[in-house]
Amino acid sequence: MPDKSQSNQAVDKDILRAVLKSQYYAAATMLREAVERCPDDLWTTRAHPNQFWHVAYHTLFYMHLYLQPSEADFKPWEKHRPEYQYLGRQAPQIGDPYSKTDLMEYAALCISMIDPAVDRLDLDQPECGFWWYKMSKLEHQIVNIRHIQHHAAQLIDRLGAVGKGGFDWADGRTAD
Numbered sequence: 680m681p682d683k684s685q686s687n688q689a690v691d692k693d694i695l696r697a698v699l700k701s702q703y704y705a706a707a708t709m710l711r712e713a714v715e716r717c718p719d720d721l722w723t724t725r726a727h728p729n730q731f732w733h734v735a736y737h738t739l740f741y742m743h744l745y746l747q748p749s750e751a752d753f754k755p756w757e758k759h760r761p762e763y764q765y766l767g768r769q770a771p772q773i774g775d776p777y778s779k780t781d782l783m784e785y786a787a788l789c790i791s792m793i794d795p796a797v798d799r800l801d802l803d804q805p806e807c808g809f810w811w812y813k814m815s816k817l818e819h820q821i822v823n824i825r826h827i828q829h830h831a832a833q834l835i836d837r838l839g840a841v842g843k844g845g846f847d848w849a850d851g852r853t854a855d
Contacts, residue, residue: 717843718843721843758785800816
């Protein structure tokens with residue numbers, strides 16, 4: 680007869696993975712919608728320290744990175760430009776912005792990797808796989824989702840300020 684505690688752990692892991700996927704989908708859907716709705720004049724305005732497109736790229740880059748088991752497993756997006764992922768004090772002098780089409784493509788790529796990436800993560804791992812974070816793999820996934828939500832909310836707020844608000848709450852059940 681199977682050990683009841685092991686059986687419960689397996690169910691709990693499946694539930695946990697489903698919850699992580701749902702929350703990744705919800706956060707990424709709202710980010711993607713913000714990118715899609717951004718008017719051209721807001722895309723590159725310098726009214727904020729970081730341009731709209733730059734915040735969106737930063738968010739997608741780190742979503743992509745932190746869905747990997749470790750830094751060593753990460754393969755940058757084919758259109759990645761070195762150091763464009765940084766914001767704030769670390770931000771380099773940025774050249775040409777990414778287009779909305781490019782970032783919609785990157786968002787689709789990141790969304791498509793949610794299920795297989797979450798399935799392959801060892802959520803029991805005490806280290807997250809990124810030396811600059813001192814936390815478990817599970818906690819790091821929650822931090823990654825919070826990061827996506829944080830920047831999606833910033834961008835949605837910018838859209839609201841120019842009359843492009845009215846976002847529906849994404850429930851995370853689907854990516855569309």
